[in-house]
Amino acid sequence: MFRSTMSPTPARPHRTARLAAAVVGGALLAVAVPSLASAHVTVSPDELVAGDHGVLTFSFSHGCENSPTTALRITMPEGLASVSPTLDGDWTIDVERGDDGLVSAVTYTALSPVPSDLRGAVSMGVGLDEDTPASLAFPVEQKCVDGTTEWTQIAENGEDPHSLDAPAPVVTVDAATGSGHGDHEDADANAASDGQSPAAPAVESLWGTILGAGGLVAGLAALVVSVLAYRRKS
Structure with missing residues (x-):
């Protein structure tokens, strides 16, 4: 009796490998999409305390329809x-000033246009009053070699700021609870007395993020191995 000596076709393992690659690729895309969606003019830090002062940095990582950025005009609230x-x-x-002598707007003009694939940033020191509003919006006009983008939209009550196409950078102002700098010193002292450095919470948060990402990768790898093992048995 004639018996075939042909080896099994490798099509199934290839299909399994492609399926596994698609799963991993989809997971990576899901992680990357939020980063792409956040390509706006942003401010850091986005939270200050009433009556205090700080340095605000306004950053951008793209131009107007990919045209290099030439200037940023920031209006003061x-x-x-x-x-x-x-x-x-x-x-x-x-620097522009109002009738009261206070700064009303600041225009930063780049000595060389900033390419749309590079990050640009400008900064300013600001001081807050005790009665500063709970939210400070900084409308920004981004001027480019070709065109202009106005980051001036402000979310209404109950509206999600992330749903806006061109949101203005916003700083949240917390109510003052003490003497400002003394509060920070007391918090650092309390952390030290507990055997924990002031930077420990940030480090723990970072490690939590790293471990979470590692768990996701390990889970995907286990899924791929399980699928391959099942296909071989079948």
Whole structure:
């Protein structure tokens, strides 16, 4: 009796490998999409305390329809006691003042246009009053070689800011609870007395993120191995 000596076709393992690659690729895409969606003019930090002061950094990572950025004009909200733009060798600074003498807008003009695939940033020191509003919006006009983008939209009550196409950078202002700098010193002292450095919570949060990402990768790897093992048995 004639018996075939042909080896089994490898099509099934190839299909399994493609399926596993698609699963991993989809997971990576799901992680990457939020980063792509956050391509706006942002401010950091996005939270300050009433009556305190801090340095705000406005960042961007794209131009107007991929055209290089030439300038940023940032309008100041009401409630700021002082504004001090940061001198930077990559930008020239033009300060506008209102009738009250306070800074009303600051324009940063790039000495060389910032390509749309590079990150650009400008900064300023700001001082807050005790009665500064709970939210400070900084409308930004981004000027480019070709075109202009106005980041001026502000979310209404109950509206999700992430749903806006061109949101203005917003800083949340927390109510003052003490003497400002003394509060930070007391918090650091309490953390030290507990045997924990002030930076420990941030480190723990970072490790939590890393471990979570590692768990996701391990889970996907286990899924791929299980699928391959099942296909071989069948």
